[in-house]
Amino acid sequence: MAAANAGQLSRVGVAIAVIAILPWVVPSFAVFDLIYVGAYAIAILGLIVLTGMNGQISLGHGAFMALGGYVVAVGVHAAGWPYWVGVPVAAAACGALGIFIGLIALRLAGVYLALATFSLAVATPSFLKHFKSVTGGFGGLSLDSVTTPAGIPLDAQHWLYYVTWASAGVAFLVTALLVRGRFGRALRALRDDPIAAISFGVNPYFYKTLAFAWSAALAGVAGAFFAITTAYVSPDTFTFALSITLLIGAVLGGIMSFWGALVGALVIEFLPLVAQQVNAGAPSVVYGVTLILVMLFVPDGIVGGVMRSIRRLSHRPPQPAFEPSVQPAAPVAADQPSRE
Amino acid sequence: MVQSEPALSAPSEATILETRDLRARYGEIEAVRGVDLTVPRGAIVALLGANGSGKTSTLRAITGTIKTTGTVAFAGKTLHHRCPEDAAQLGIAHVPEGRGTLSSLTVWENLMLGAYIERSGARVRQRCERVAAYFPWISDRKHQPAGTLSGGEQQMLAIARALMLEPQLLLLDEPSLGLGPKIVHDIFALLRTINERDGISILVAEQNATVALAVAHHAYVLETGRVAVSGLSADLVQNDQVRRSYLGY
Numbered sequence: 001m002a003a004a005n006a007g008q009l010s011r012v013g014v015a016i017a018v019i020a021i022l023p024w025v026v027p028s029f030a031v032f033d034l035i036y037v038g039a040y041a042i043a044i045l046g047l048i049v050l051t052g053m054n055g056q057i058s059l060g061h062g063a064f065m066a067l068g069g070y071v072v073a074v075g076v077h078a079a080g081w082p083y084w085v086g087v088p089v090a091a092a093a094c095g096a097l098g099i100f101i102g103l104i105a106l107r108l109a110g111v112y113l114a115l116a117t118f119s120l121a122v123a124t125p126s127f128l129k130h131f132k133s134v135t136g137g138f139g140g141l142s143l144d145s146v147t148t149p150a151g152i153p154l155d156a157q158h159w160l161y162y163v164t165w166a167s168a169g170v171a172f173l174v175t176a177l178l179v180r181g182r183f184g185r186a187l188r189a190l191r192d193d194p195i196a197a198i199s200f201g202v203n204p205y206f207y208k209t210l211a212f213a214w215s216a217a218l219a220g221v222a223g224a225f226f227a228i229t230t231a232y233v234s235p236d237t238f239t240f241a242l243s244i245t246l247l248i249g250a251v252l253g254g255i256m257s258f259w260g261a262l263v264g265a266l267v268i269e270f271l272p273l274v275a276q277q278v279n280a281g282a283p284s285v286v287y288g289v290t291l292i293l294v295m296l297f298v299p300d301g302i303v304g305g306v307m308r309s310i311r312r313l314s315h316r317p318p319q320p321a322f323e324p325s326v327q328p329a330a331p332v333a334a335d336q337p338s339r340e
Numbered sequence: 341m342v343q344s345e346p347a348l349s350a351p352s353e354a355t356i357l358e359t360r361d362l363r364a365r366y367g368e369i370e371a372v373r374g375v376d377l378t379v380p381r382g383a384i385v386a387l388l389g390a391n392g393s394g395k396t397s398t399l400r401a402i403t404g405t406i407k408t409t410g411t412v413a414f415a416g417k418t419l420h421h422r423c424p425e426d427a428a429q430l431g432i433a434h435v436p437e438g439r440g441t442l443s444s445l446t447v448w449e450n451l452m453l454g455a456y457i458e459r460s461g462a463r464v465r466q467r468c469e470r471v472a473a474y475f476p477w478i479s480d481r482k483h484q485p486a487g488t489l490s491g492g493e494q495q496m497l498a499i500a501r502a503l504m505l506e507p508q509l510l511l512l513d514e515p516s517l518g519l520g521p522k523i524v525h526d527i528f529a530l531l532r533t534i535n536e537r538d539g540i541s542i543l544v545a546e547q548n549a550t551v552a553l554a555v556a557h558h559a560y561v562l563e564t565g566r567v568a569v570s571g572l573s574a575d576l577v578q579n580d581q582v583r584r585s586y587l588g589y
Contacts, residue, residue: 029427029448045575062414075405088434098573156381167575181461182452182456182459182461185445185449185452185453185456186453186456188444188445188449189445189453191438191444191445192441192442192444192445193440193441195436195440196404196436196441196442197442197453198405198424198432199403199405199424199428199433199436199440200453200455200456200457200501200505201424201425201428201429201456202425202426202453203425203458310461
């Protein structure tokens, strides 16, 4: 166990180092893409908690991102907040909406929940267009670009990169602390067998609603960084396709592991670009075929597949089959029909 | 017919569980139609009956997993608004139908969840060690996903997990389901050990009447949601109707 933790820690260390160095070794236009990867990773982390750990499927996380993005945009635009105030407010607003949607989700399961959340995603753009006075309608809202605070020797792009990824780091850390131990076990127990979980005294309403709220808050933070990075929000930033893209990212990356959020975010940011290069005529075909191949060959996502390969390479033998035995030895023969 | 009901009006200290006119329905279908049963403290009581006779629903009605009417008294106290969390708090552990294995959690995590209502992590780990002593193989395989255990091991784990609650009453739903005779024998022998050594009362729903009657002190036979026959196991084994219908000899 301790060894496993040490391995996990060293992987986290490597990931942090790579993230810190990356913007200095890639071309500067790619830094922009990597900021989006950070935002996507936060949103997908929310789906991993909700769908991967708790078994609630959401096809509506784009709507929470929209709320987060617009909270920041409206706050900065209309109320003159600094950006750093917008992010936690966006998280809180989305958490509150998440509680509300989570309460509805208690009555829905599986594909019904997916459809209900999907309708949220579908309704969001029209909703944003309708309330023009606040949201700016079709045209959306423009924001001033982020500037580096005085005294920090970074250009604006690198500054935003580090702020986004530091926030992602905080999101991952807090989520990891939240779901370890008793809380995480209860979440996963409700996914695996709700009746059994409830019989141990796990309160399904509390955990499922909280999972939804936390997941929505993370999506809100992601939406906030989307708005800040683009310096612009419009209904077309948050179409229903975004919700589906997030779920695709979670599943491709690996919905059972936090690492899946990082990998999934990279995939949904860069796969469309790669697909475009492979075949400019039909990028969506390349995208779709990739999806099908991953589902077919690594159904537990890229992270799951890589983990299995590592295990195979390190020649760890499979667990031996084992005869269960009862100790202490059974005192009385139990099944003798000998009382005739 | 065995009509000798066990003493129903026993004082509450001697009775761990008593139901009166227990009913439960799934939509139109009434699955439990007025079941009265008594589990004396320290006893093993078997709930027998064919598929669909209402055994599972009776257990679920006792813990409040499904909507029910009628009264349930536990350790002399009437439980009015029954819900599974309260049942766990009171010390009723329920091993659900199909074992309720949390298949992607490890064996150890399954065990720890059994003591979910105990907040002290140190005490939970202590209980884990103690329960694992009954099942030495558990310690060897604690980091394995529980879904990779065999059916018999999963049933053992489900019982171990229920013991983590340090229950006064253990409800088991068809522990023999899908298991070979050797394992079924081991499981019922284990139930007797638990009952004798730890003084835990047991109510076990079971289709395999032969095995259940060999271990249980009392038994109830359900038919279409009602108690058809009840009595001491030793008497039921002699009963021609029970023998023909459930024991097959």
